Amino acid sequence: xxxxxxxxxxxxxxxxxxxxxxALAAFLGYxxxxxxxxxLHTPLMSATNAISGISLVGSLVIAGAYxxxxxxxxxxxxxSKPSWVTLMGFxxxxxxxxxxxxxxxxxxxxLKMFRRDTGKKEVKKx
Amino acid sequence: MEATQHxxxxxxxxxxxxxxxxxxxxxxxxxxxxxPDTARRGMFLAEGGMAAAxxxxxxxxxxxxxxxxxxxxxxxxxVGAAFAIWVPMTAMPQRTALSHAFGAVAAALVGIAEFxxxxxxxxxxxxSALGLEVMLGTLTTTGSLIACGKLQGVIRGTPIQFxxxxxxxxxxxxxxxxxxGYSLYHPMASLVFYGMCALGLLFGVxxxxxxxxxxxxxxxxxxxxxxGLSSAxxxxxxxxxxxxxxxxxDGFSGFILSILMCxxxxxxxxxxxxxxxxxxxxxxxPGAKGEMREISLDDAAVRLAYANKVVFVPGYGLATAxxxxxxxxxxxxxxxxGVTVKYGIHPVAGRMPGHMNVLLAEANVPxxxxxxxxxxxxxxxxxxxxxxxxxxxxxxxxxxxNANSPIAGMPIIEVDRAKSVIVxxxxxxxxxxxxxxxxxxxxVTSMLYGDAKSSLSQLAxxxxxx
Numbered sequence: 001x002x003x004x005x006x007x008x009x010x011x012x013x014x015x016x017x018x019x020x021x022x023a024l025a026a027f028l029g030y031x032x033x034x035x036x037x038x039x040l041h042t043p044l045m046s047a048t049n050a051i052s053g054i055s056l057v058g059s060l061v062i063a064g065a066y067x068x069x070x071x072x073x074x075x076x077x078x079x080s081k082p083s084w085v086t087l088m089g090f091x092x093x094x095x096x097x098x099x100x101x102x103x104x105x106x107x108x109x110x111l112k113m114f115r116r117d118t119g120k121k122e123v124k125k126x
Numbered sequence: 127m128e129a130t131q132h133x134x135x136x137x138x139x140x141x142x143x144x145x146x147x148x149x150x151x152x153x154x155x156x157x158x159x160x161x162p163d164t165a166r167r168g169m170f171l172a173e174g175g176m177a178a179a180x181x182x183x184x185x186x187x188x189x190x191x192x193x194x195x196x197x198x199x200x201x202x203x204x205v206g207a208a209f210a211i212w213v214p215m216t217a218m219p220q221r222t223a224l225s226h227a228f229g230a231v232a233a234a235l236v237g238i239a240e241f242x243x244x245x246x247x248x249x250x251x252x253x254s255a256l257g258l259e260v261m262l263g264t265l266t267t268t269g270s271l272i273a274c275g276k277l278q279g280v281i282r283g284t285p286i287q288f289x290x291x292x293x294x295x296x297x298x299x300x301x302x303x304x305x306x307g308y309s310l311y312h313p314m315a316s317l318v319f320y321g322m323c324a325l326g327l328l329f330g331v332x333x334x335x336x337x338x339x340x341x342x343x344x345x346x347x348x349x350x351x352x353x354g355l356s357s358a359x360x361x362x363x364x365x366x367x368x369x370x371x372x373x374x375x376d377g378f379s380g381f382i383l384s385i386l387m388c389x390x391x392x393x394x395x396x397x398x399x400x401x402x403x404x405x406x407x408x409x410x411x412p413g414a415k416g417e418m419r420e421i422s423l424d425d426a427a428v429r430l431a432y433a434n435k436v437v438f439v440p441g442y443g444l445a446t447a448x449x450x451x452x453x454x455x456x457x458x459x460x461x462x463x464g465v466t467v468k469y470g471i472h473p474v475a476g477r478m479p480g481h482m483n484v485l486l487a488e489a490n491v492p493x494x495x496x497x498x499x500x501x502x503x504x505x506x507x508x509x510x511x512x513x514x515x516x517x518x519x520x521x522x523x524x525x526x527x528n529a530n531s532p533i534a535g536m537p538i539i540e541v542d543r544a545k546s547v548i549v550x551x552x553x554x555x556x557x558x559x560x561x562x563x564x565x566x567x568x569x570v571t572s573m574l575y576g577d578a579k580s581s582l583s584q585l586a587x588x589x590x591x592x
Contacts, residue, residue: 022370
């Protein structure tokens with residue numbers, strides 16, 4: 001388990017599988033999203049934003065894979081790399097989490113407001 | 127050796143299965159958004175998928191240090207919750223632009239971190255995906271921040287243009303693409319790679335500053351698309367399918383919205399991005415002539431009170447005046463008198479797709495009273511009073527009648543076909559695009575000057591007295 005694990009995207013079969021996933025997801029996305037009515041376009045944007053906050057799973061691994069060492073960070077050079085990467089991972093975890101939490105939270109807050117006409121029409125007809 | 131290991135996920139069947147389930151839940155969640163009744167349930171599914179994916183990842187074998195992760199998760203949750211609770215609906219466009227920036231920052235940083243640790247061992251394909259990820263990520267970051275600044279009013283909303291701007295932009299873009307191409311074949315040249323990141327940040331700024339506020343719905347959708355595609359590219363770099371799926375869904379959603387918004391303005395994406403629309407057009411034909419007729423509050427209230435059918439047409443002015451509740455109060459007063467009230471919503475009214483619908487829903491307007499442009503136009507001829515609240519270009523008859531108009535061919539809400547029109551307007555000036563609007567001079571039109579919110583609440587009072 002040294003450098004060959006980087007082969008996950010080098011392996012042509014894995015690459016081809018990833019392209020299949022991309023093409024099918026694009027097709028599926030087109031089908032599903034073109035059915036969303038203009039009424040809900042703002043919640044849609046907010047929801048897809050929250051969903052793409054899934055990049056958090058990549059950020060988590062980066063923020064937690066290496067040891068952070070303040071002295072090495074300040075010393076610079078090659079030794080400072082893992083600490084820099086950890087900091088980048090931390091910022092990425094932070095921004096992605098903000099997107100996930102605020103994206104889903106706001107989507108729900110908006111969707112709660114959309115309601116049908118309740119009862120008023122009957123009152124008028126009477 | 128752990129530290130030098132590539133971060134791509136090694137086969138871990140439980141985690142992969144969790145990701146698969148989460149991906150399916152995401153798709154179901156978006157499918158729920160096809161109707162307001164199923165939307166919330168759909169989102170609960172997507173939230174469940176997200177929670178499962180995040181918790182599953184915390185058990186990932188490469189994660190050995192939890193301090194920074196926990197700090198990031200807690201801080202992010204606090205800030206995110208604050209946004210979710212306190213951001214007012216009128217500020218949704220700014221908030222959305224900011225979240226595009228945040229998503230793009232995360233994708234760009236993951237890419238830069240991967241490059242920093244592993245650029246020696248990456249395959250050509252991984253390097254290309256990484257380059258795309260970082261370019262899209264950096265330009266979306268600064269582009270979205272500029273868009274957010276314009277929407278918040280921190281940066282001037284009118285287009286910022288100068289001579290040779292397009293050549294300069296082209297130069298920046300080509301340099302960035304050059305760095306990308308060079309770093310594909312010279313993986314050790316990290317300076318070139320970091321130069322590409324810097325050019326990406328610069329390009330994002332240059333791309334958005336020449337675009338006027340009125341074109342924000344298209345820009346927001348495009349940045350949405352870039353942020354998503356950047357996440358998808360991250361998925362290719364890490365060999366992670368859920369990132370590819372979620373990023374692609376986000377990217378395509380933004381892409382579809384951009385096309386819809388462009389159609390609603392009868393313009394191409396290139397025209398929006400490079401046209402610098404919203405600069406004051408002095409050569410917009412002869413311009414409408416004549417006098418605007420002013421109407422008093424009392425007269426307007428009487429006209430509304432004795433109408434059979436009233437259609438409200440809101441625009442961005444509704445958001446700036448925070449007048450959504452006042453509209454609702456007036457509509458209530460009218461409905462109590464038996465007047466039929468509908469709302470005509472133009473796709474690009476406001477500053478982001480669906481902006482007006484959310485504002486009116488916040489003011490408790492039932493969504494079956496919100497009519498899309500194509501559904502409200504056939505009803506215009508039978509409408510007694512059309513009330514235009516802070517909208518301008520989307521009701522400009524020049525788009526239909528004057529082939530020389532800069533907005534010629536843009537579909538509009540045809541309020542001028544109604545029996546009478548009342549336009550609520552701050553003053554006599556032109557709208558955001560600087561175009562003259564002949565609607566204001568038509569014989570059916572009366573102008574009611576003043577702040578939309580106070581005019582509407584006074585109208586509601588008067589209608590109750592009639």
